Amino acid sequence: MVKDINDFKRVxxxxxxxxxYKLENISKRLGHNVFIKRDDMTGVSLGGNxxxxxxxxxxxxxxxxxxxxxxxxxxxxxxxxxTAACANRIGIKSILVLKKxxxxxxxxxxxxxxxxxxxxxxxxxxSYDDVYAEMHRIEDKLKADxxxxxxxxxxxxxxxxxxxxxxxxxxxxxxSKTAGITPDRIVSCVGSGGTYAGLALGAKLxxxxxxxxxxxxxxxxxEEIVLDLMRGASELLxxxxxxTESDIDIKYCFGKGYSIPSPEGTEAITMLAHxxxxxxxxxxxxxxxxGMLNLIREGYFRKDENIIFVHTGGAAALFxxxxx
Ligand SMILES: *Cc1c(COP(=O)(O)O)cnc(C)c1O
Numbered sequence: 001m002v003k004d005i006n007d008f009k010r011v012x013x014x015x016x017x018x019x020x021y022k023l024e025n026i027s028k029r030l031g032h033n034v035f036i037k038r039d040d041m042t043g044v045s046l047g048g049n050x051x052x053x054x055x056x057x058x059x060x061x062x063x064x065x066x067x068x069x070x071x072x073x074x075x076x077x078x079x080x081x082x083t084a085a086c087a088n089r090i091g092i093k094s095i096l097v098l099k100k101x102x103x104x105x106x107x108x109x110x111x112x113x114x115x116x117x118x119x120x121x122x123x124x125x126x127s128y129d130d131v132y133a134e135m136h137r138i139e140d141k142l143k144a145d146x147x148x149x150x151x152x153x154x155x156x157x158x159x160x161x162x163x164x165x166x167x168x169x170x171x172x173x174x175x176s177k178t179a180g181i182t183p184d185r186i187v188s189c190v191g192s193g194g195t196y197a198g199l200a201l202g203a204k205l206x207x208x209x210x211x212x213x214x215x216x217x218x219x220x221x222x223e224e225i226v227l228d229l230m231r232g233a234s235e236l237l238x239x240x241x242x243x244t245e246s247d248i249d250i251k252y253c254f255g256k257g258y259s260i261p262s263p264e265g266t267e268a269i270t271m272l273a274h275x276x277x278x279x280x281x282x283x284x285x286x287x288x289x290x291g292m293l294n295l296i297r298e299g300y301f302r303k304d305e306n307i308i309f310v311h312t313g314g315a316a317a318l319f320x321x322x323x324x
Pocket of ligand 1: 155189313
């Protein structure tokens with residue numbers, strides 16, 4: 001490996017490192033050692049995982065002299081909302097191109113998008129191809145008007161964004177060491193893949209004994225996408241480590257589909273709230289925690305493993321939809 005993530009430009013948006021500690025009550029209840037990495041507390045807007053990716057992506061935008069950032073997502077996209085928030089910090093205007101499906105009235109993240117002053121445009125289609133086509137039309141128009149837009153794909157899940165989660169993995173290894181525990185297992189959500197890709201690559205590079213298990217929260221398979229992201233990020237670091245499917249471990253727990261609250265997710269949300277006073281969300285972290293509970297019940301983890309659950313944020317969705 002020739003490069004380190006510190007060799008890349010980064011805007012210091014986040015309040016890092018985020019907290020890391022043991023969930024004492026949950027650990028007792030489940031009979032497993034469960035720790036939490038609080039990336040819901042990254043410190044911009046209401047926090048969440050996208051801040052770490054945006055630190056690299058918007059640094060790239062800044063170094064290219066961009067005055068606009070364009071990104072896409074569902075109507076309740078945490079990523080789009082955090083893009084607007086981070087862009088505000090460095091004086092870049094944001095245009096959020098959102099799929100007009102699901103909760104599109106002014107609730108949850110759409111309230112925050114509005115407060116943040118983002119320019120929200122809806123695309124009435126089921127397909128992200130149409131969303132991207134609209135983004136490219138907006139991009140061309142901006143360029144014709146003399147602007148310099150920066151394009152961030154859904155979830156910021158490109159290799160450069162994934163570097164943010166190599167950073168998170170490094171924090172986890174550092175904090176585990178301070179706490180005197182071995183980081184046997186990291187469990188994280190797989191939404192668009194960048195978070196998992198960064199964590200899994202971080203483990204491979206800096207803590208090969210750590211297994212990283214992802215929980216997919218939509219009915220799309222993510223193995224290929226994650227493999228490409230890991231290889232792309234590894235290439236940025238000029239690493240010669242070979243990355244194969246055996247580096248990837250993704251399970252699925254999406255209920256009826258992406259962004260549809262599930263009874264299992266609600267059980268997880270209620271459990272964490274009652275045991276730990278912690279709030280997770282119905283779209284991502286609730287289903288991820290539910291997936292982890294399923295794996296614990298199936299005996300997938302060794303009894304003595306230290307399991308680190310990455311809380312990626314997302315609570316604004318609780319104010320946009322009813323729990324299942
Ligand atoms: C985007 C998001 C995820 C998924 O992260 P990816 O990098 O897209 O896989 C998980 N949790 C929350 C709250 C998110 O907003």
